[in-house]
Amino acid sequence: MSSTNPIGLFDSGVGGTSIWKEIHQLLPHENTIYLADSKNAPYGKRPKQEIIDLSCKNVDFLLEQNCKIIVVACNTATTNAIKELRAKYDVPFIGIEPAIKPAAHLSETQTIGILATQGTLNSELFNRQVESYQTTKIIEQVGHGLVELIEAGQIESEEMTALLKSYLQPMIDTNIDYLVLGCSHYPYLIPAIKKIIPEHVKIIDSGEAVARQTKAVLEKNNLLNNTTAKGSQIFYANSDPAVLKGILGFSENVFEKEF
Template sequence: MINQNVDALPNLAHAPIGVFDSGVGGLSVLRHLVQLMPNERYIYYADTKNVPYGNKSADEILFLTLQAVDWLCKKGCKLVVIACNSASAHALTALRERCSVPIVGLVPAVKPACQITQTGQIAVLATQATLQGKLLAQVIDEVATPMGISVYKHFEPMLVPWVEQGMPITHQVADLLIEQTSQWRQMGVDVIVLGCTHYPFFRQFLQAWIDDNAVPMTLIDSGVAIARRVQSLLAVFQIASPDDAPHGEPLQFYASQLTDDVQMTAKRLADMSVSFLVD
């Protein structure tokens, strides 16, 4: 059992929310959390020593994720967000069985994509682990298939490293991203699901290409829905931070390998004050 007692309500109201990702990509989810719940405290843990998770085996992802969540629980987190689609795909069920705090995981936003598509053709851009995971297969079977909606899957292994490196637009990966989007356009795809928490960070770049070429295509991710789910769970368990809690406390950022590059990228992507700490 990964221990943390949700019954200790008075103490947990002031406890932090834990956010975990294999790298800095989960900061895209964190930004939605902070925007919706600015009174909360947050601890972010990035397993930068083992990033990316998308090309690892299911067992390896499970092991690494259990270790990370155990660490966050020992830090006193009242709720943990698995801000990593690959980790959610292979560890979410096990985490919910073992943890005594609420666990919120991610699944690519296929359901909202199906609700807004006009052509019945959507695409999911995600890691290999996410695309092969049971969570995505389940939502496609339950939502897309009954509606007769085609779901195209694509994995580009260099996207996560590209984001971690700062997303230079002259990079080969930027060209590959535009090329793939062009192919989807020709196939009639009108909604692209950004199915990895790293991907919203290049949303502005891709949206600019869509706008410049007048492409009838919408980009969508899971960030807003996850933030609302967290807010709902805090209310259900009565562990939300009080309204008079101070705003703007620096993000506590931990990493399994805290390099200068990680710190520089995290500062740029977090869009808030960051305190880098060593356990």
């Protein structure tokens, strides 16, 4: 495996680009291939085995592109499928999980909120993580409909604002001081969320931590691209890539492809 081979990332849609942006910022010389399985978004409503099957299909595609490491840029796929992926494939995997640990450690009210998909909140991996923080009150909220609106390009819509208010106000009422975003789509909602939550409530997502972990695993496996050339960035979507282009802010190297 060559160090110049690309980093592969996949998500159930455009949300994982929030993870890609953090990795690209930290590792600008790395080549990347991003796969948006928008046709099957959101994964959060799907049964565990279906999430595993879709994740395997995505990994197969990325390995066909000679990716040297796979970033599962989706909380639901990580919490439901990463164990099976690591057992099946001989390639390093990076997963993402809701950042409960920093929120719990930093919380002064000992009450934190988690906004995530049903698939993530129901997963065994997530519930094991929650059980390790017995002294922290964790308010869980399923973000029904949020991913669908993001995938439809409706981030600033009245419907989005109404949904966010209905999900966030009960958390605010319980005196949370940290809000954990447990879906890679949700960082795109931070501007809208900040208009709703009090200033003292801090928002935490996993993007920077995932980027640092990706670098560490590349270094450990002698796969870090040490060239000085700017890396190539390729994006694939299996449905209309217009929203993906809008989220990224550019259209070059963004392709629609069946997979």
